[in-house]
Amino acid sequence: MTIDVEQVRRDHPIAIAVADAGVDLHRSGRGWMGRCPFHEDRTASLSVDGVPDRFHCFGCGAHGDVIDFVKLRYGLNFLEAIATLEHRHPTAHQVSKAHGPHPGPVPAVPGTGPSATRALEINGMAWEHFTGPVAHAFAESWLRHHRGIDIGGLERSVQDRVVGHTGHGWTALAQHLLEKGVTSVELVAMDLARPTRRGNLIDTFRDRLILPIHNTAGNLTGFVGRDTGTSPGSPKYRNPTRTPTFAKATAL
CATH class of the missing domain: 3.90.980.10 (DNA primase, catalytic core, N-terminal domain)
Structure with missing residues (x-):
């Protein structure tokens, strides 16, 4: 199976995935900042989208793209991370520059979840x-x-x-x-x-x-x-x- 990683990144904005993981983000320059979920972070050292489609923690050094974030956050391998993204975000979402990365409701995916x-x-x-x-x-x-x-x-x-x-x-x-x-x-x-x-x-x-x-x-x-x-x-x-x-x- 061939996976178009660039398409995965385009379909699943990293700020949405980070916000969905429980990280409260606030606007900082071109991107967002929040408390890193990978260590005890008291200073909001996690940069998201400062470099487009990437995250980087200035505290613990964790970094990567949206797939890497999901892998680290949930302890998954590469294919599991992509499957998780597809399940939680079956359509692409846009991050509002005015209001921040607040995802809207996800359409029901037949056969994958409860009513x-x-x-x-x-x-x-x-x-x-x-x-x-x-x-x-x-x-x-x-x-x-x-x-x-x-x-x-x-x-x-x-x-x-x-x-x-x-x-x-x-x-x-x-x-x-x-x-x-x-x-x-x-x-x-x-x-x-x-x-x-x-x-x-x-x-x-x-x-x-x-x-x-x-x-x-x-x-x-x-x-x-x-x-x-x-x-x-x-x-x-x-x-x-x-x-x-x-x-x-x-x-x-």
């Missing part, structure tokens, strides 16, 4: 897992001891749990949802799991507090993960990427 109704159901099952008794107790304790926040009053007032935790394993959520009938394709499409180089699924959110995102209709559309300090170099926040229920451009 909107099914996607909401999967999010609900994931939230039940994140807020199980042990996971919720850990989240509640961590907030109280590390941030001085007692969420008990808030949860009593809204009569619902407002924070959860992923647990400490690599595959807990994926295994839980697979046992409930969620397919591996659905897990990847919902950004709840990702494939490794060996083809196994691992959880997207690991060792993180989980905060739910709801739309104006009250539907659970995605999750934000907050690092609890157990993974040195990990970004503090892991924001949702575009899924059948979540698009940053319409959620903000």
Whole structure:
């Protein structure tokens, strides 16, 4: 199979891929700057599109094109990275010079992801897992001891749990949802799991507090993960990427 790398770069602007990976970008000269996801970056040392179609971190030295970024960010090989780009961005997107790299909704790709109704159901099952008794107790304790926040009053007032935790394993959520009938394709499409180089699924959110995102209709559309300090170099926040229920451009 012959792959036109230049066409892949043209079809998938690097700023879109970086923004979708949870990096908040701001305009800087001809390109963008943000906090590098590959090391503990406190100074926004990641340059994106300063050199057209390239990224470079002035802190850790990570660099390359959009394919290299996806390979590094998700631990994929060359072909897996291209497949991930094609899955998440089936059509080319343009980065608005006025408003920044905020991707719009991706058209549904037949046979590759769940319907909107099914996607909401999967999010609900994931939230039940994140807020199980042990996971919720850990989240509640961590907030109280590390941030001085007692969420008990808030949860009593809204009569619902407002924070959860992923647990400490690599595959807990994926295994839980697979046992409930969620397919591996659905897990990847919902950004709840990702494939490794060996083809196994691992959880997207690991060792993180989980905060739910709801739309104006009250539907659970995605999750934000907050690092609890157990993974040195990990970004503090892991924001949702575009899924059948979540698009940053319409959620903000």
